[in-house]
Every structure is written in structure tokens, then in C-alpha cells.
Amino acid sequence: MSYAVKELFHTLQGEGGQSGRAAVFCRFAGCNLWTGREADREQAICQFCDTDFIGTDGPGGGRFADARILARAIADTWAGSGRDQRFVVFTGGEPLLQLDAALLDAVHEEGFTIAVESNGTMPAPDGIDWLCISPKAGSQWVQKGGQELKLVFPQPEFDPADMLTLDFEQFWLQPMDGPDRVANTAAAVRYCLEHPRWRLSLQTHKLIGIP
Numbered sequence: 001m002s003y004a005v006k007e008l009f010h011t012l013q014g015e016g017g018q019s020g021r022a023a024v025f026c027r028f029a030g031c032n033l034w035t036g037r038e039a040d041r042e043q044a045i046c047q048f049c050d051t052d053f054i055g056t057d058g059p060g061g062g063r064f065a066d067a068r069i070l071a072r073a074i075a076d077t078w079a080g081s082g083r084d085q086r087f088v089v090f091t092g093g094e095p096l097l098q099l100d101a102a103l104l105d106a107v108h109e110e111g112f113t114i115a116v117e118s119n120g121t122m123p124a125p126d127g128i129d130w131l132c133i134s135p136k137a138g139s140q141w142v143q144k145g146g147q148e149l150k151l152v153f154p155q156p157e158f159d160p161a162d163m164l165t166l167d168f169e170q171f172w173l174q175p176m177d178g179p180d181r182v183a184n185t186a187a188a189v190r191y192c193l194e195h196p197r198w199r200l201s202l203q204t205h206k207l208i209g210i211p
């Protein structure tokens, strides 16, 4: 199978339990909860997205004919020394629309630990080393286990208290970016102070101006 990739870049994971760690980001094109077009945002299931995931025209992006070719491109994007500590984050768009066993195997063969950022609307395949689920109100949430739950906050339909019985190791609140970012951040800080199983996930890459 071929893969449509918006961009490939090497940066620090900015969010959640792996934040600060060097990673290749593989951003797949396309999402099942929004077309990505501004004209469609108000009709979308997910309306607060901060990402351009349309097309394959970003840095390092393109259509990759098979899993080995994409895995090789990911390895070529890793700018760290040697094979040690190689880490890839599959995101998008929605990565589980395209990520399959062949690609997971090929990227593992290149020596990478594999993280995924998903909206949780599809079951995750086996073989992911670090699965982050970030559920979206109004969607069909099916993947209810993983390493971290990263709830963009606030989403009025979601009460974080209802999520603590789910099968995650870590629970993160990430303030919703946009016009209410400052108020959302203050609300998330308050919530974490009062409910200490939740930790605050800031989008640190935005704070320091890296991709």
C-alpha cells in the first residue's frame, strides 16, 4: 500500500509524556473528523484543529510507494547521532487511517521506537510503542486504552473525571489553543491542582517557536 504524507521533520516532541524528546514527525495527510479546509471547519466534528494536513506538499512530504521506502525516508530525516534513541511520532491528520503493520515493521527494522497521536476513532494496530489518544467530543471513541490520554480542554461534553477508569498509564490535560488559550490554560491549571491524577500538557514547541 502507498502512503500520503504531508510532511516529515525532525524536532522535539512538544506535548505529553514524551515531551522534550527528539523525534521524527511523520504527518500523514487527511483526517476523518475534518476535511482540513477552513470553509468546512464549522461543519466538522473536530472544529479546533491547529494543523494543516491537506496534501503532500510539506517539507519531506510526498506519496510513498511502500512501507520500506517511507521507513527509509523517516530514517534519513533522523538527524541524531547513530541508531540509538531513534524515535518517530506518527501524527496527522489521523494516522490510523494509513498506519499499518507493514509500516510499523519497516520502521521498527530501522531501529525506531514508535509513537502515535490518534483521535481514538479507530482501533489501534498492535506494535505501537507509545500510543497517545486525544478524544474529540461528538466522534465515535473506540480506542480506550494506550500509554497516554491527552484531553484537549475544555470540551464541554467531556468530564475528565469519567475517564480515569480507562486503561491509560498517564492522564494529560492540554489547553485548547485558539482565541481562548489563556482562559483555557488557567482552567486546566486549576483542574490539575484540584485533580492531581491529571497533569498539564503545554504545547511547548509553540512556546519556543520550533515546528
Ligand SMILES: C[S@@+](CC[C@H](N)C(=O)[O-])C[C@H]1O[C@@H](n2cnc3c(N)ncnc32)[C@H](O)[C@@H]1O
Pocket: 031, 048, 049, 050, 051, 091, 092, 093, 094, 095, 117, 118, 119, 120, 133, 134, 150, 152, 174, 175, 176, 177, 178
Ligand atoms: C493535529 S492532532 C493529529 C493527531 C490526531 N488526529 C488527534 O487529533 O489526536 C495532534 C494533537 O494536537 C492536538 N490539538 C489539535 N488542535 C489543538 C488545539 N487547538 N489546541 C490544543 N491541542 C490541539 C490534538 O488533540 C492531538 O493531540
Ligand SMILES: Nc1nc2[nH]cc(C(=O)O)c2c(=O)[nH]1
Pocket: 011, 012, 013, 014, 015, 025, 051, 091, 092, 117, 205, 210, 211
Ligand atoms: N513539536 C511538536 N510536537 C508535537 N506533538 C504532537 C504534535 C502533532 O501535531 O501531532 C506536535 C507538533 O506538531 N510539533
Ligand code: SF4
Pocket: 031, 032, 033, 034, 046, 047, 048, 049, 050, 051, 053, 092, 093, 094, 119, 136
Ligand atoms: S482529529 Fe486531529 S487532525 Fe483531525 S481535525 Fe481533529 S485535531 Fe485535527
Ligand SMILES: [Mg+2]
Pocket: 050, 051
Ligand atoms: Mg501539532
